[in-house]
Amino acid sequence: MYKTQIRPKRLFKVLLPLFLLLSLAILSRPSTYSTRTIADENHFYTHAKNITQGFYADATNPNILDGPGYPILLSVPIALDIPFFYMRLVNILFLSLAAVYLLLILRRYVPDRPALVLTYLFGLYPPLLRWANLMYAESLMMLLLIGFCYHFIAWYHKEGKYKRHFVIALFLLGYLALTKIIFAYVILAALSLCLTTLFWKRTYKAYRLKGLTFILLGAMAVLSPYVIHNYQLTGKFFYLGTHGGITLYSRATPFENEWGNWFSGRHVLNGDTPTGRGEVVANMDVLKKNHEALFSSIDSLTWIEKDSILKAKAIENMKKHPKKYLKNTIANVSRIFFHFPFSYRLQNLDTLGYLIPNIFIVVLALLGIYPAVTRFRTIPKELVVLMAISLIYLGGHTLLDGRGRYLIPVVPIWLCFYAFVYFRILSIKINKPKEIGSP
Known part of the structure; x- marks a missing residue:
């Protein structure tokens, strides 16, 4: 683990410019000031409004559009009749806290400067900013996901009051599943994988999968009230939405x-x-x-x-x-x-907002596979576990709906994993003239 010069008291100082840039990105968008719901905002608003009236979906003909994680939070300002503008501004706080968590993770594995640069690159990731000014669940999702990763890693290394990190990690993962329902299935798939690994006891013990199993079970316990609610509403077990x-x-x-x-x-x-x-x-x-x-x-x-x-x-x-x-x-x-191809859609420049940054992610990820495989035993096991979870998530979306915004959750995990590969496993330098020699 790297020794760092970025102390906790300096975290907010070094990330202040990112906070200002995020604020500018959100405040400069005309849609931020809209007094009406925009696109999928209507889903979250409808459920949040229902919560303020004592129910989540109509009992006679339930139309369950999204998980309750984000609508639960929205229900408070909606009940207080707070304008949409201020609800959208909360995303700045969510993303700023997510950036703090990400920097805390990255500084464990790489030097301070690249850790800070990577945090800024993620905070200004165009597909993330595309939805950051709307009442969408993406910003909350990123805070929950990266927060889970941080507390999982801290528990994994038994740091400080590690049992507290254990509880926080399982709660954040469970609430993440309530916020983005696909993570409920990711949890189930990861749990099945952990139990299957029991046949390889050395691996099961080496990767601390017993503890991870309990985290996953704890996350399912956080999700369970929603599962029970939907069962009572629909008569179907583990029925999380009506639009699958x-x-x-x-x-x-x-x-x-x-x-x-x-x-x-x-x-x-x-x-x-x-x-x-x-x-x-x-x-x-x-x-x-x-x-x-x-x-x-x-x-x-x-x-x-x-x-x-x-x-x-x-x-x-x-x-x-x-x-x-x-x-x-x-x-x-x-x-x-x-973010391509789409049926019945003409091409426009919006695709470049996904294509350009994601080309770098894909190319660097592919180039990093070989060094990662050849030095696999040197990669911290907690990063391997998180990478496996990200691949399960991607596999799920491969079978379901696919669009550029669904890559966002894996980006911080891949940043951490490949940062270790490129800064700790690989060594790239420019040779001095005398080292190059004559042609």
């Missing part, structure tokens, strides 16, 4: 020139365009022609019934059209990393 079916159906589309990106019934039946994408959407009549019959037939059903039928149809399409599903999967991976 449309996601799977979109991914398994068998029609040519459709690449598996998400669409919904309102796009098919009403001709609605994705919010903010009206100028770049094209050929919506083709989308309607391909899917109108199915969506018309289920339009009068409940959300749960629609979800079940769409899941069944998605599985049917996967079986009948495996080659097309493979093409959609490849397109989905491309969307995760490069």
